[in-house]
Amino acid sequence: MRISYSALDTYKNCPLKYKYQVIDKIKTPKSKEAVFGSVLHSTMKFIHTPCILSPTLEQAMEFFSNSWNPAVFNSPEEERAAFVQGVKIIQDYYKRNNPTDFNIVNLESRFQIEIGEENNKHIVSGIIDRIDRTEDGFEIIDYKTAKKMPTQERVETDMQLSVYLQAFLSQYPEERNNLDKIKVSLYFLKHGMKLSASRTAEQLKENEQAFLDTIKLIEEKKFEPNISPLCDWCGYQNICPMWKHKFKETRKIDTEEINSMIGEYIDLKSAVSITKDRLAELQENIIAYMEQESVERVFGANGIIAKSLRVTYKYDEEKIQTILEPLNKWQAVLKFDKIALKNIFEILPTQAKKEIEKAKIIDKKTSGLIVKKS
Incomplete structure (x- = not known):
């Protein structure tokens, strides 16, 4: 290259x-x-x-x-x-x-x-x-x-x-x-x-x-x-999924409807008594809209909503055992446990750390929303 x-x-x-x-x-x-x-x-x-x-x-x-x-x-x-x-x-x-x-x-x-x-x-x-x-x-x-x-x-x-x-x-x-x-x-x-x-x-x-x-x-x-x-x-805000909603004038979903949903979501999120069912419904609709428009953030009159993706990882246990046994560290995490692995991770050699990172595999992905009030 x-x-x-x-x-x-x-x-x-x-x-x-x-x-x-x-x-x-x-x-x-x-x-x-x-x-x-x-x-x-x-x-x-x-x-x-x-x-x-x-x-x-x-x-x-x-x-x-x-x-x-x-x-x-x-x-x-x-x-x-x-x-x-x-x-x-x-x-x-x-x-x-x-x-x-x-x-x-x-x-x-x-x-x-x-x-x-x-x-x-x-x-x-x-x-x-x-x-x-x-x-x-x-x-x-x-x-x-x-x-x-x-x-x-x-x-x-x-x-x-x-x-x-x-x-x-x-x-x-x-x-x-x-x-x-x-x-x-x-x-x-x-x-x-x-x-x-x-x-x-x-x-x-x-x-x-x-x-x-x-x-x-x-x-x-x-x-x-x-x-x-x-x-x-940055000169690319108008096409960036984190910013382009701010510049969008026409949308497949009605503009007033989604803007109303965005505003209501932000207000409900901040309320002392939250109507959880309605909040979940709004979140589902807003995430669907964001995926439809290929945007990662949407802008309302009273704040910004960003989509968050929570990724849960798990480790290939056989690979971890292969890495840790030569270092006499496998017994420290038996039975294999992510918390035990985290506790010894910082004292491992750099190469072992890299190999452990490669042994991570995605277990689950969950989408959510992060609100930033104006």
Whole structure:
């Protein structure tokens, strides 16, 4: 498989968005957040492009202004606020950084690397924002324009930085012996802060396996939607089963009838004295409607109802015995018991945990509804 890191990151955030964007190739307008980030990335490249005289703050501001696209914003007020924020980010960057202090090796460096076993190789591509030569090694830097800054722990385990480091090592293989002298960093432009970490050979190996595990999910065509704060910026809401009911104008079941049912269901669910028979009837009708319309959530005047699927698993007892007996743990769960297995699960070797997960089989699926009041 050929995959870019950004596509894999999309899958990690929402598998269904990956399907719409990469497989179905459904185009959406570029969001104002993406445009804002692109202009700042271009400005950072302009600031650090090696030349005899580095750009002054005024020249960087002029470049930013000339690259600006006001058309993507919803109002003149929103556009002005975003522009002012961009100006402040550049000014603060110059206060904290002198472009002449850095020894730039490469900017927006494109890469392609192979990962996986010899008989099942995958090609991963991407762009590294910046590579610096430091006093005793190198630093790989990725700019971020996100509003929130993560913890140091996130940087220690960030898959993107690990992939970028692997790409760097494919270009400079002799540096594999100097991993302790290579920093990987996320520079958060809005906060004016850089969080850095390093990687061991073992961490890189674990990262590659995590990457391969994600690719396997893609190959198995597992494209479930994932609700998160990122949904607010997603261009696929009108076709997503978690959101499309919000945009629907015509339905096979009468609109007023189902909206009335949705409202009544939410009110009954909240009532002190619930008419259980009516609630069950409403739930059955609403679930039937959701399946008819292929939606996972419906929107009423007084709240949102989401369909939940409860999956009960059981384990293949013979397989579990085969896994646990060599570890002298089978006696701890005799007679086989899910609670006993759960109690010893965390102390088992990683490989044993993976094999136990594979031994799970679906026992029963039950649909229900989750209510979120407006």
